[in-house]
Amino acid sequence: xxxxxxxxxxxxxxxxxxxxxxxxxxxxxxxxxxxxxxxxxxxxxxxxxxxxxxxxxxxxxxxxxxxxxxxxxxxxxxxxxxxxxxxxxxxxxxxxxxxxxxxxxxxxxxxxxxxxxxxxxxxxxxxxxxxxxxxxxxxxxxxxxxxxxxxxxxxxxxxxxxxxxxxxxxxxxx
Ligand SMILES: CC(C)(COP(=O)(O)OP(=O)(O)OC[C@H]1O[C@@H](n2cnc3c(N)ncnc32)[C@H](O)[C@@H]1OP(=O)(O)O)[C@@H](O)C(=O)NCCC(=O)NCCS
Numbered sequence: 001x002x003x004x005x006x007x008x009x010x011x012x013x014x015x016x017x018x019x020x021x022x023x024x025x026x027x028x029x030x031x032x033x034x035x036x037x038x039x040x041x042x043x044x045x046x047x048x049x050x051x052x053x054x055x056x057x058x059x060x061x062x063x064x065x066x067x068x069x070x071x072x073x074x075x076x077x078x079x080x081x082x083x084x085x086x087x088x089x090x091x092x093x094x095x096x097x098x099x100x101x102x103x104x105x106x107x108x109x110x111x112x113x114x115x116x117x118x119x120x121x122x123x124x125x126x127x128x129x130x131x132x133x134x135x136x137x138x139x140x141x142x143x144x145x146x147x148x149x150x151x152x153x154x155x156x157x158x159x160x161x162x163x164x165x166x167x168x169x170x171x172x173x174x
Contacts, residue, residue, distance in 0.1 A: 013067035036133035081111035130164035
């Protein structure tokens with residue numbers, strides 16, 4: 001499918017390309033970035049390339065996926081943001097990961113709002129979840145700012161997590 005490019009006031013959300021592999025590898029190798037992921041050891045470059053290809057395939061299969069995120073001002077690649085299908089629970093998750101120097105500027109929130117809007121308005125998804133490590137406070141703050149609410153503790157990816165959720169505002173009650 002043709003993956004849409006979306007602009008926000010400070011960001012460009014665009015399809016991943018193979019050129020993103022090296023900067024993404026650098027971001028994922030920075031201590032702390034993968035701290036709250038089930039596999040927190042940095043992936044090698046080959047695995048990063050496979051991750052990028054898997055995202056492009058995911059867009060093809062589902063019509064949504066992670067965008068590569070770059071700054072609008074300098075076109076610097078800074079991470080990913082978007083929706084992902086979770087086959088184990090048949091849910092759709094909003095996710096994001098950014099390069100450390102870009103944390104704390106509201107950029108995850110700015111990008112994730114687009115993912116939520118794309119899911120609810122364009123794809124007419126009914127429910128979007130956010131799955132987060134209980135100690136990942138920044139991510140939980142982002143989830144709340146984009147309208148998700150805490151649901152329950154639950155096991156995902158073999159890890160105890162907090163599950164957040166939002167339901168489409170467009171949903172009609174039968
Ligand atoms: C989680 C992450 C995406 C947040 O990105 P960000 O661009 O800094 O997020 P934002 O600036 O939009 O919002 C972060 C919020 O958390 C708050 N915050 C950050 N660290 C915090 C902490 N330790 N305790 C409490 N609040 C914290 C910020 O103040 C901000 O809230 P505010 O707008 O009310 O002030 C970023 O830290 C990251 O990439 N982490 C590594 C990958 C990751 O964990 N992804 C999520 C997996 S579920």
